[in-house]
Amino acid sequence: MSPFLPLATVIGCGVVYHVAQKASGAVSPWPVLTIAYGAAFAVALFMLGLGWWGRGDAVRWPAARDCVASLALGLAAFGIEAGFFFVYRSGWPLSSAQVITNLSVTAVLAVTGIMVFGEHLTGARAVGLALAAGGATLIARG
Template structure:
């Protein structure tokens, strides 16, 4: 495996761990949506800087390439992040909440991948799904 393949994986893992630690640390007295407003304000500034550094095109040229998927992604990201904040505030343990969510998402995406995107199904995938379901059961016991 080369570095171009592993680096994004490591970035996602490190940022995901930090994401959950930070989400769990957000004050319970802070309104969830003002917290997300500040979060996305910072993300907007960093994204704008990243665009300026990496693009030779004008902003309007790049905006014309955007489609409805970008808007939908914005909607679901707010749901994910707001959902995690609310999960942690309602008492979910950091060691259980994300794990259960990610196992459920993995199972659903495996099914969607097979039905919609024609991903292959293997005995290893079936065993993996079974282990996830067993894991969800044991984690909640």
């Protein structure tokens, strides 16, 4: 598999995600999230039946530690979904809400990567974070 296919999938789905969130006229996020997670569940079951991306690999149930991580992932995804629902309903523009939230997450992950996983923050990455923060500031003010 090309290393660009997963990246293209994330980018394409991210665009659809934010446009759908912003375009939804629902008053409450709960029915919207029920339908969304029902669709995600159906797709996940389908993919599980195929094996990973249809390659036919053996599918094994995750270990206990991975199940805890899976639960955390599900709760975090739910929080992101509900959070963006309210962010967009409170008037944040599509063009800046996602940029500001993702930059904030990126900054926290940079620190987490260093402190928890022993990753290194190179000078180039530090400059990149600073430039991204400056860009997000300009977008938020515009």
